[in-house]
Amino acid sequence: MKRFICVLLVICAAAALITLAACKEKKAEISEYEIFASYDAEARTLKGTVDFTYYNDTGNEIGDLKFNLYGNAFRENAQHKPVSQTYINAAYYAGVNYGAMTVDGVENCSGWNVGGEDENILTVTLLTPVYPEENVKIKISYTLTLAKINHRTGVTENTVNLGNFYPVLCAYSSEGFVECAYYSNGDPFLSECANYKVTLDLPPEYIAATGGKLENRTTAADRQKCTYTLSNARDFAAVISDKFKTVNQNVNGTEVTYYYYSDSEPQTALTAASESLQYFNTTFGGYEYPVYSVVQTGFCYGGMEYPGLVMISDSLKKDDGIYTVVHETAHQWWYAMVGSNQLTDAWQDEGLAEYSTLMFFENHPAYSFTRTGIVGAATKSYRAYYTVYKQIFGDADTSMNRHLKDYESEYEYTNIAYNKGLILFDMLRQSIGDEKFLAGLKKYFAENQGKIASREHLFGCFISGGVDLEGFFNSFIDGKIVI
Numbered sequence: 001m002k003r004f005i006c007v008l009l010v011i012c013a014a015a016a017l018i019t020l021a022a023c024k025e026k027k028a029e030i031s032e033y034e035i036f037a038s039y040d041a042e043a044r045t046l047k048g049t050v051d052f053t054y055y056n057d058t059g060n061e062i063g064d065l066k067f068n069l070y071g072n073a074f075r076e077n078a079q080h081k082p083v084s085q086t087y088i089n090a091a092y093y094a095g096v097n098y099g100a101m102t103v104d105g106v107e108n109c110s111g112w113n114v115g116g117e118d119e120n121i122l123t124v125t126l127l128t129p130v131y132p133e134e135n136v137k138i139k140i141s142y143t144l145t146l147a148k149i150n151h152r153t154g155v156t157e158n159t160v161n162l163g164n165f166y167p168v169l170c171a172y173s174s175e176g177f178v179e180c181a182y183y184s185n186g187d188p189f190l191s192e193c194a195n196y197k198v199t200l201d202l203p204p205e206y207i208a209a210t211g212g213k214l215e216n217r218t219t220a221a222d223r224q225k226c227t228y229t230l231s232n233a234r235d236f237a238a239v240i241s242d243k244f245k246t247v248n249q250n251v252n253g254t255e256v257t258y259y260y261y262s263d264s265e266p267q268t269a270l271t272a273a274s275e276s277l278q279y280f281n282t283t284f285g286g287y288e289y290p291v292y293s294v295v296q297t298g299f300c301y302g303g304m305e306y307p308g309l310v311m312i313s314d315s316l317k318k319d320d321g322i323y324t325v326v327h328e329t330a331h332q333w334w335y336a337m338v339g340s341n342q343l344t345d346a347w348q349d350e351g352l353a354e355y356s357t358l359m360f361f362e363n364h365p366a367y368s369f370t371r372t373g374i375v376g377a378a379t380k381s382y383r384a385y386y387t388v389y390k391q392i393f394g395d396a397d398t399s400m401n402r403h404l405k406d407y408e409s410e411y412e413y414t415n416i417a418y419n420k421g422l423i424l425f426d427m428l429r430q431s432i433g434d435e436k437f438l439a440g441l442k443k444y445f446a447e448n449q450g451k452i453a454s455r456e457h458l459f460g461c462f463i464s465g466g467v468d469l470e471g472f473f474n475s476f477i478d479g480k481i482v483i
Helices: 007-015 070-074 086-090 266-283 318-330 346-364 371-393 412-434 434-448 455-463 470-477
Strands: 032-040 045-055 062-068 100-107 109-115 120-128 136-143 153-155 160-162 192-202 207-210 212-222 223-233 236-243 246-249 254-260 291-297 301-305 308-312
Touching: 007 212, 032 308, 045 192, 070 153, 100 109, 100 120, 109 254, 120 136, 136 291, 153 346, 192 207, 207 223, 207 254, 207 291, 236 291, 236 308, 246 266, 254 266, 266 291, 266 318, 266 346, 266 434, 291 318, 308 318, 318 346, 346 371, 346 412, 371 412, 434 455
Parallel strands: 032 192, 254 291, 291 308
Antiparallel strands: 032 045, 045 136, 062 120, 100 136, 109 120, 153 160, 160 236, 192 223, 207 236, 212 223, 246 254, 301 308
8 A cells, every 4th residue: 555644744643642374375276255246326335245165275174264344444333443533534525424344144154253353353163164175165145334435445436445345264374363453554454365256236337447357247127247257366356436437558468457537647647557567577577467457546545455456546646646556556566466464564565565666767767756766755754753753752663573553653654664664675775786686576476476475485585695684684673773
C-alpha cells in the first residue's frame, strides 16, 4: 500500500500520543475458492457463497479451519477501527457509517462459530480431521454489508471496492492458524496462495475490474454474471462501477487495463503501469498473472495492492498518481508473488516496493523522479520523525521487527516501513554493488515465488553472495544504526 501523509498533521497527532512457516510451493494441489457473490446496489450488500476446498500441506492433522472475516472490521462496535483519526475525513465522505460481515451458515462441518480478538475469525470444526496431503470441502454462506467509505472494502462515491470481500483462510504457521486483527496501521493481512474461480452477479450497467481472467459472461433478467479465474494467488479483489472507462495495452502477453472515471490523461497512468510491469519483469522475474488491472477509485490512502489488481486513489495529483502506480505495480512482485509477514515485518514488502519504484525511475529518466531525490526525501522524513519522537518520548524506537499493533501512529509506521526500508536497501546496494544487489533480488524472487518469505530468507539471498552482511541487517532491524 502507498500512503501520503501530511507531516504537520501527523506530528500534531504524534504529540497527542504519549517464526512463520513458508507457504506452499507452486504445485498442482493447492486450496481452492469457488465464490459466487451477488451485489445489491440499493441495499449496499453482497450476498455470497464460498465453496472451499482445503488442501492440507501443513504436515499436521487439522480438525478446525479458521477464516479471517475482514469485513467485520467496518461494524459499529469494532475494537480495531479500519481507519485512524488522521484519515476519518478522507475515508468517510458521507459521515461515519458502518458495514459488517455476517456468516449465514456453513455446510459439511460439525459446527462453527464467530469469535477471535474482534469477532474477526470464523472457526469451522470439520466432520472428521483432514490429514496431510488430503482435501476437505466446506461451503460458507455470508452477507457483506458495505459502509460508505473510501477504503479497501466499501461503497465510494463512484465505485464499489471489493477487497477482502469473502472469508479468507488464515495462513498456517508452526503455532497454528494466524489470526489477523484489522489494525489501521499497514496492511493487516496474511494469506497463502490458492486457486480462485469467482462469479460476480451484478446489475448490467456495471463494469468489473478484477485481478482474474474473464472466462464467461451471461445476461438475464436485468442481471449479468461474470466468471473469473486466478491461479496461485494470495487473494482475489475487484472494483465495480457504472462509470468506468478503460484504456489498455498488452505487455508480453499480459493485458494491462486502466479503469478510470475522472482522469483527463488516462494514457499517462497506463504507460506508467505498462512500463513498470515490463521493467520489473526483466529485472526481477516474470509476472505470472494473465491480467493487470490498475483502478482509479475512492481510497483514503494513496493506493492498495492485490494480485493482478491495484487501487489508485482518485484524490492524487499527477506526479503522486504516477509514483503510486509504479509502487503498487512493484507490489505484484513483493506481496502478490513473493509474500512476507505484513503483520510483523511490514518493511519487508513496503521497503522493497519503495526501492523497486526508485529503481524504475532511475532507469526511466523521462519521469520527474530521481534516485537522489527519492532517497533524499526518505532520509529527510525519517530524520524528522526521529527528532520529533525523541523530543516527545525522550527516545525514538527505530526497530523494524515489530508487530503492526506496536506502532504508535501511522507517521511512525510510514517512516519505519517505507522510508527506513528504502534506506536499508539503498545502503545495501551501495555496500555490495549493483551486480550483487540485483542478483540477490532475482534469487529472492526465484526461490520464494508463491511462498511467504521470512526476513531470513531475504537476508540469505544477499549473504549467499559471499559478503558478510549479518551485522548490517541486524543494525537496521534492531534499530541500532544511525541514519
